[in-house]
Amino acid sequence: MTVVTNTLIIITLAAGLFFFLVGVVGLIRLPDVYSRMHATTKCDTLGAGLILFALVLYAGFSNASVKLLFMILFLWITNPTAAHVIARASYRNKVRFCEGTYELDKTGEAQCND
Amino acid sequence: MKKIEKDTTFWATAGVLFLFWILITWRLHWQHLLVGAICSYGIAAFNHDLLLKPVERPLYHKKTLWKWVVYFYILVVAIFKSNWDVAKIVLKPKMDISPGFIKYRARLKKPLNRVILANSITLTPGTLTVEMEGDIYVVHAITRGNAEDVAEWDMIDRLVEIEEAEQNGA
Numbered sequence: 393m394t395v396v397t398n399t400l401i402i403i404t405l406a407a408g409l410f411f412f413l414v415g416v417v418g419l420i421r422l423p424d425v426y427s428r429m430h431a432t433t434k435c436d437t438l439g440a441g442l443i444l445f446a447l448v449l450y451a452g453f454s455n456a457s458v459k460l461l462f463m464i465l466f467l468w469i470t471n472p473t474a475a476h477v478i479a480r481a482s483y484r485n486k487v488r489f490c491e492g493t494y495e496l497d498k499t500g501e502a503q504c505n506d
Numbered sequence: 507m508k509k510i511e512k513d514t515t516f517w518a519t520a521g522v523l524f525l526f527w528i529l530i531t532w533r534l535h536w537q538h539l540l541v542g543a544i545c546s547y548g549i550a551a552f553n554h555d556l557l558l559k560p561v562e563r564p565l566y567h568k569k570t571l572w573k574w575v576v577y578f579y580i581l582v583v584a585i586f587k588s589n590w591d592v593a594k595i596v597l598k599p600k601m602d603i604s605p606g607f608i609k610y611r612a613r614l615k616k617p618l619n620r621v622i623l624a625n626s627i628t629l630t631p632g633t634l635t636v637e638m639e640g641d642i643y644v645v646h647a648i649t650r651g652n653a654e655d656v657a658e659w660d661m662i663d664r665l666v667e668i669e670e671a672e673q674n675g676a
Contacts (some may be wrong), residue, residue, distance in 0.1 A: 416594040425648045427605050429634055431596055435638045437629060455532040460595055472635075474630035479646065480624070494606040496653060498591040 401446045408442030411435045423490035425482045440467055483494040513556050521551040558618075570668045577664055584630040584661075591632060595648065604650045610657040611641050612665075619665050626661055 417432020444464050451457040525541035550557070561635035574579070594601060614620050624635040627645055632652035638645035 414593040414596050418592065421601065422594060422603070424605070426634065426636070427648055429646075430632060430648050431592055432557070433634070434585075434589050434592050436668065438585060455562065457530050458532065462526075469625070472625040475628055476624060476635050476638075479634055483636045488597070490605060494604075495580060496606065496608040497610075503658075 397449060400447050404442050405451065408439045408446065411439035415439060423452075424493075426479060427490065429475055433471060436485050437468060437471050438445035483501065495497050516550055516554060519557050520546045523549055541592055570671050573664065573668050573671070577661070577668070579659070580664075581626055581629065584626075588630045588632065592648070595632075599636075603648055605646065605648055606650065606653055607636065607644055607646055608653045608657060609642065609644050612643055612662050614641060614662075614665055614669060617671060623662065623665055627656065627659075630661075 409432045412435060413446055415432050415435030418434065418435065419428050441464050444460050444467075448460045450458045524542055527546060528539075531542065550675035563564050595601065612620070612623060614623060620638065620641070624638050624643065625631050627643070632648035633656045634646045635643060635669050638674045645653075646657050648654060
């Protein structure tokens with residue numbers, strides 16, 4: 393294990409931890425369900441992705457690193473889907489929005505037909 | 507029980523699953539291979555009505571393959587940028603947010619492309635797909651700027667372009 397690889401691993405791990413920290417702080421600070429989803433989903437994708445990538449670097453080309461790469465792939469596919477399902481469930485159940493939430497409608501055509 | 511159609515799509519799916527099995531187990535012993543073969547065949551047979559037909563596959567057409575590579579490259583860059591933006595919003599002492607919903611139409615026809623767009627929206631700057639009904643998307647944005655941007659996002663144009671190229675090619 394060379395110094396360069398080690399430094400790279402440490403930087404990636406630290407960045408991953410930083411994004412997880414931001415996700416948690418966002419979860420506590422932001423006002424409503426939807427904005428909280430922003431902080432947690434985005435930071436989880438990159439945080440977990442970077443930490444797993446650091447582990448790939450640490451393992452080198454082996455049995456474990458292939459599995460870790462698959463984990464990153466599936467995490468990046470399923471994470472937004474899960475976030476969408478949670479947001480959709482709260483939208484349909486009319487969970488309250490925070491103050492100052494606006495609604496823009498840019499579908500256009502529907503209004504012309506009415 | 508309905509007879510399962512064993513065409514190229516079926517065998518291709520079973521093959522991809524088998525390859526995935528080999529990569530996960532990382533062994534070439536005949537017992538592992540036998541179990542893997544049985545499992546991939548079983549899964550492909552069980553899900554035979556859900557398999558992706560050749561025209562539905564995103565990476566099927568050679569002409570658009572490069573465009574997909576560019577698309578995913580831009581997406582990964584956007585993911586990094588969006589994380590940085592959210593981090594800045596969250597860590598500022600005075601939070602500068604103006605959350606809201608935006609409803610708009612995306613001119614995409616294929617269900618798979620719509621799903622890819624919805625996932626891309628969730629993964630990138632300050633936007634979260636809340637509802638998707640036909641080609642109407644309801645997106646939650648964390649700032650007013652994000653909300654204005656997402657309706658005229660250049661990734662939508664890229665997907666439309668790919669879709670048109672696929673239709674002309676097929």
